[in-house]
Amino acid sequence: MFAIGEFARHGRVSVRMLRHYDAIGLLRPAHVDPATGYRSYQAAQLTELNRIVALKDLGFTLEQVRAMLAEQVGVEQVRDLLALRRADLEAAVAATAQRLAQVEARLQAIELDGRLPDHEVVVKHLPAVRLAELSTSAGSFHPDDIGPVVHPLCAELGRRLATAEVTPVGRLTCYYVEDGGGAVTVHAAVPVATEHGPARNGLSIIDLPAGDHATLVHRGPMDAVLPAWQALAHWADAHGRHSTGPARELYLDCPADPAHWVTELQEPLADLRAV
Secondary structure (H helix, E strand, O other): OEEHHHHHHHHOOOHHHHHHHHHOOOOOOOEEOOOOOOEEEOOOHHHHHHHHHHHHHOOOOHHHHHHHHHOOOOHHHHHHHHHHHHHHHOOOOHHHHHHHHHHHHHHHHHHHOOOOOOOOOEEEEEOOEEEEEEEEEEOOOOHHHHHHHHHHHHHHHHHHHOOOOOEEOOOOEEEEEEOOOOOEEEEEEEEEEOOOOOOEOOEEEEEEOOEEEEEEEEEOOHHHOHHHHHHHHHHHHHOOOOEOOOOEEEEEEOOOOHHHOEEEEEEEEOOHHHO
């Protein structure tokens, strides 16, 4: 079971959106604590969430989505609807093309239904690491909120590193911290060889602790990373494990064409060596 904030992160939606879906009866939590009112969700509900978001992104109203789900619209019908929408999106501007990639990722997640996509989870014990980082805020885990924030943040990190008098000793890492109210703090960081101390050229020097992580390698653009992250969520749920800190994206190879990017996804989990 996942708390509403964690489920929102795995589903790449906002907490507010989940609460609204609950209020209108579109996606009910698996459990609501009668004493606190806290909502909890199961990993299996990610497939239902993916259907809702995919249909909504195709232009259907929530009332239309409700009716379609009541009629048990299948993956093939969703695929046909997506194909019709694709013809319009391909003729649109670059921002619309990015939205298409997000819809494609939702469709792939629906088709996979939690099965691992051509790669397996590997459990690793990652050592403690010292990072030089920049951070900023995004409205939620939704790609429309995260995407416009990550790229400028990473570019600014690179510019400041050049004059920060610190030595990078590893690859770019991004991680994300939900603040409890739906907003997300986005961190862009690189490992550095330096003494812990005050900020350098606006870069914070922080330490991430050692720990066990469930990892998965994603190959391709980050717009299509959703199925891999959700596969990790299914794996964690199947093994009775829960996140113990912010998930990370370690960028192993970033050539000019994002289709050839290689990124390791790292989910910190408790007691993985006992699995």
